[in-house]
Amino acid sequence: MIITKQKDIEEIYDMIKPYSKILVAGCDGCCQPPRSINEAKVLAQMLELKARSEGKELKWRAITVLRQCDDRIAATTIRPFIEEYDAIVSLACGLGVGMLNKIFPTILTFPAQNSMFGGAEINGENYFAEYCETCGDCLLGVTGGICPMAGCAKNLSNGPCGGQVEGKCEVGGYIHDCAWVKMWERLKQFNRLDLFTIYRPPRNYQLWSSPRFLHIYEPISNEEEQKKEEKV
Amino acid sequence: MPNRPAFSNLVKTIREGKFVFTGELEPEKDFDLKHVLHSAEEMKKTGKIIAANVTDGPQGDAYTCSMVPCYLVQEKVGLEAIWQMTVRDRNRIALFGDILGGAILGLKNLLALTGDHSALGDHQNARAVYDLDSTQLIELISKMVDEGTDLEGNEIQGGKPQLNVGCAANPNSNPREPEILKVGRKVEVGADFIQTQTSFDVDDAKEFLKELERFNIPVLLGLFPIKNYGIAWYFNEYIPGVSVPKDFLDALKATKKIKDKKEKYAAIDKINLEFYEPFIKEIKKTTKAAGIHCMAVHYERLFGPLLKDF
Numbered sequence: 001m002i003i004t005k006q007k008d009i010e011e012i013y014d015m016i017k018p019y020s021k022i023l024v025a026g027c028d029g030c031c032q033p034p035r036s037i038n039e040a041k042v043l044a045q046m047l048e049l050k051a052r053s054e055g056k057e058l059k060w061r062a063i064t065v066l067r068q069c070d071d072r073i074a075a076t077t078i079r080p081f082i083e084e085y086d087a088i089v090s091l092a093c094g095l096g097v098g099m100l101n102k103i104f105p106t107i108l109t110f111p112a113q114n115s116m117f118g119g120a121e122i123n124g125e126n127y128f129a130e131y132c133e134t135c136g137d138c139l140l141g142v143t144g145g146i147c148p149m150a151g152c153a154k155n156l157s158n159g160p161c162g163g164q165v166e167g168k169c170e171v172g173g174y175i176h177d178c179a180w181v182k183m184w185e186r187l188k189q190f191n192r193l194d195l196f197t198i199y200r201p202p203r204n205y206q207l208w209s210s211p212r213f214l215h216i217y218e219p220i221s222n223e224e225e226q227k228k229e230e231k232v
Numbered sequence: 233m234p235n236r237p238a239f240s241n242l243v244k245t246i247r248e249g250k251f252v253f254t255g256e257l258e259p260e261k262d263f264d265l266k267h268v269l270h271s272a273e274e275m276k277k278t279g280k281i282i283a284a285n286v287t288d289g290p291q292g293d294a295y296t297c298s299m300v301p302c303y304l305v306q307e308k309v310g311l312e313a314i315w316q317m318t319v320r321d322r323n324r325i326a327l328f329g330d331i332l333g334g335a336i337l338g339l340k341n342l343l344a345l346t347g348d349h350s351a352l353g354d355h356q357n358a359r360a361v362y363d364l365d366s367t368q369l370i371e372l373i374s375k376m377v378d379e380g381t382d383l384e385g386n387e388i389q390g391g392k393p394q395l396n397v398g399c400a401a402n403p404n405s406n407p408r409e410p411e412i413l414k415v416g417r418k419v420e421v422g423a424d425f426i427q428t429q430t431s432f433d434v435d436d437a438k439e440f441l442k443e444l445e446r447f448n449i450p451v452l453l454g455l456f457p458i459k460n461y462g463i464a465w466y467f468n469e470y471i472p473g474v475s476v477p478k479d480f481l482d483a484l485k486a487t488k489k490i491k492d493k494k495e496k497y498a499a500i501d502k503i504n505l506e507f508y509e510p511f512i513k514e515i516k517k518t519t520k521a522a523g524i525h526c527m528a529v530h531y532e533r534l535f536g537p538l539l540k541d542f
Contacts, residue, residue, distance in 0.1 A: 153349055154320075154360065158367035158417050160410050161346040162402045162429060165473035171349045174472050184410040196410070199417045202324060202368045202383060 001030040001121070002093040003128045004113035012043070012089065013050045015110040019087040020057060022047070024112075025078060025100070026064035027092035033126055035091035035113065037064040043091065043112055061085070068096025075103050082107060117150075136207030142195045144186035151179025157200040160184075236378065236424060239394040240340035241312050242283040243424055246450045251516055252523035253539055254314060254427070254452060255284040255532070257305065259296040267530075268301050272309040274532035280539035283312040285343060285427070285525070289321065292353025299330060303337045314398065314427075315339045318347025323363035327372060328382050335376075335393030343398040343427060344369040344418075366399065367417050373397045374422030399423040401451070403431040403440040404473040412443050419447040427525045430456035432476055434511050441519040450522030453515055457504045457538065459531040461485050480507050497533075504534055512542065 016022050024047075026040035040062035051058035061084070065077045068090060078088070078100065088109040090097045100109035119128035133149040139157075140147060149155050153171035154163075159180030163170030167181040187196045238244040245252055255275045257268050268286075275281040284305060288298040302313035315334055322330065331342065346366045350358040364372065373395060375381050380392035399418040405411035415426065426449060431437040437453055444451050458464045458476070461484040468476040483503045490496040515521050528534055 153351070154346060154362045154365070156346070156362070156365040158365050158414060160405075160414060161366070162400060162405070163346075163349065164405070166406050168472075170472075171351045181407060181410055184407070184413070188409075193413070197413050197416060199367060199371075199420055201371065202364050205363065 001032045001119060001128075002095070003116040003119040003130075004031055004033075004035065004093050005116055006043075006091075006113055007111070009046050009050060012110070012112050013047055016047065016058075016087055016089060021059040021085045021087075023078070023081055023085040023088045024060055024062045025068065025088055025090050025092070025096075025109075026062070027068045027090070027096050028064055029067035029069060029092065029096070031091070031093050031096070031113070032119070032121065032128065037062060040064055040091055043089065047089070065092075065096075068092035069099050071099060071103050074099055078104065133208075135203075136212070137204060139200075142198075143183050144190070144192070144195070146179050146183045146186060148179055148183070151177070151182070156180065157203060236396065236422070237394075238396065240283070240396045242314065242341055243396040243450075245282055246425065246522045250523075251521075251542065252282045252452070253280050253535075253542070254523065254525045255281045255535070256287065256525070256527040256529050257284050257301065258287045258290065258529045259298070259301045261294065262296045265296070265301055265304060269304060269308055271530065271532050272305045272311045275535060276309055276311045278532075278535040278539060280542065281311070281526075281535060282523075283314050283341060285314040285316055285527075288316040288318045288345070288347065289353070290348060292320070292348040292350045292355075294353065294355050299334045299337070299339070302334065302339050306338060312341065313339060314341040314343050316343045316345055317369065318345045319362055319364050319366055319369050320347035320350060320360055323361055324368075324372060324383055327364065327369060328376070331373060331376060331395070332388065332393055335395055340395060341398065342373060342395050343400065344373065344423070345400055367414070367421055370397055370399060370418055370423055371421040378422070396424040397422060398425045398427055400429065401426050401440075401444060402429045402473075403437055403453070404429060406473065408440070408443070415444065416447060419449055423449060425449060425522070426451040428452070428454040430454045430474065430527055432456075432474065432480070434514050437515065438519055441515070441521050445520055451520075452523045452525040453519075453521050454525045454527055455508060455511065457508055457526065457528040457531055457534050458484065459500060459504075459528070459534075461488055477507075501534055501537065505537055508538060509541070512538075516542070 024040045024044040026036045028036050044060040044062045048058045066073045068074050089112050090109050091112045093115040097109055097111040117130040118132050120131045130150045135149045160178050164178035167178050168174040169176045169178050184196050187193055238247050257271055259268050286298045286302045289295045298316055302315045305311050305313045344366045350360045372383050376393050377395050380388050401415045464476050464481050464484045487496055487499045
């Protein structure tokens with residue numbers, strides 16, 4: 001899931017200040033903590049109060065979208081309201097904000113969230129940890145399932161560095177686990193220190209360079225389609 | 233022993249079987265490097281320090297680069313430099329360019345380091361680079377020095393740079409096994425020598441040196457003579473994994489009461505000499521260490537008396 005943190009109300013208000021009619025869109029997708037219809041309403045009311053305190057009227061509607069990062073779902077959910085409003089505030093992660101700006105080119109969509117990382121929820125207590133940096137070249141198969149990109153502050157391929165003390169990392173005040181010590185413990189447990197010992201050459205960071213695109217199935221062009229039909 | 237020629241006086245002397253001493257210089261946020269050159273001169277005067285490390289933004293702080301002070305120390309003072317280079321601030325392209333530039337300036341030793349994270353320094357919002365790690369930096373240098381190419385195999389025009397490369401190892405590491413395995417990788421890709429972090433425990437240091445013997449490359453054990461109680465206290469309190477022995481710490485604390493500067497300096501020097509002289513003798517006598525890396529930054533006056541018998 002994508003872990004987000006709401007921006008300060010002042011920052012959001014500053015973005016929508018020039019507009020008087022806003023559509024506040026929550027997202028029911030993987031964005032965590034939840035940013036759905038209730039959160040959208042609360043945010044809209046706070047923005048309205050803020051506007052009133054400056055002597056302005058703010059008209060709003062709160063809605064939610066099943067997944068803002070799916071163009072068809074987002075378009076069908078939001079399109080009926082577009083004409084009535086002059087700006088959108090999205091409570092989704094950056095993917096949702098980017099998507100709404102793309103599919104509704106005539107209206108600006110502003111972010112209400114800072115997108116933090118792709119995270120996993122621990123103990124069901126609204127505590128999230130980063131297990132993957134989507135680097136495009138997964139090493140988990142040789143690291144005992146512990147990611148040196150997401151888990152190591154220095155993204156080392158050949159750790160640990162000298163900054164680990166009793167298995168804790170120098171970054172963040174020796175609170176967080178050193179991914180490389182964890183990796184060593186886990187591989188030792190399975191008698192696989194051969195994987196730890198091996199030298200890993202410099203990584204291919206082209207795989208991690210934005211913007212990234214992926215086409216799972218190559219689309220078949222009309223010409224190819226026609227040829228197929230002719231053959232039949 | 234690695235097959236690479238000894239390009240530097242440091243590696244040459246170690247290979248001759250001599251027990252060597254290296255010092256440490258720390259350029260800070262300096263436009264004027266007088267104090268660095270002065271320290272280097274003091275080290276040179278002792279006749280015992282064979283080379284001096286020049287740090288590269290320690291603690292993640294933005295300091296004067298390491299390459300220029302290295303060059304000036306060699307040119308103006310005539311003391312060989314050990315050029316510390318971290319992978320924190322430069323990607324493989326910048327590292328390659330700098331290494332080549334430094335080699336053109338006549339630098340002969342490079343100590344490949346990861347570097348303290350920028351989140352610990354004075355520009356905490358900086359984007360740390362870490363394109364390569366320190367092991368991969370050693371591979372880059374090996375390619376440049378041994379094969380005359382960059383990482384992608386593109387040839388360097390006009391000859392191969394002549395550098396010996398060192399790596400770090402931490403005797404305070406706990407757990408120790410992953411540290412040892414990591415050093416193994418660094419040796420595998422071409423490290424010529426090891427300089428360790430500071431140790432305050434002679435038995436622990438001996439054990440660590442014993443464990444490093446399997447790699448069959450020269451090791452310089454790091455020691456840190458301390459010039460006042462404040463530094464010792466800071467080390468003990470704030471450098472995790474390092475504990476300054478209580479007797480040593482208490483002795484330094486007692487010097488705080490001494491009013492007369494000369495008397496105070498003499499007392500501090502005496503404490504350091506009593507602690508480090510037998511320490512070094514023990515290491516020299518009972519281990520295969522190639523020497524001592526003495527990190528007495530701004531404490532050059534100790535070098536003469538400390539090293540007179542070595």
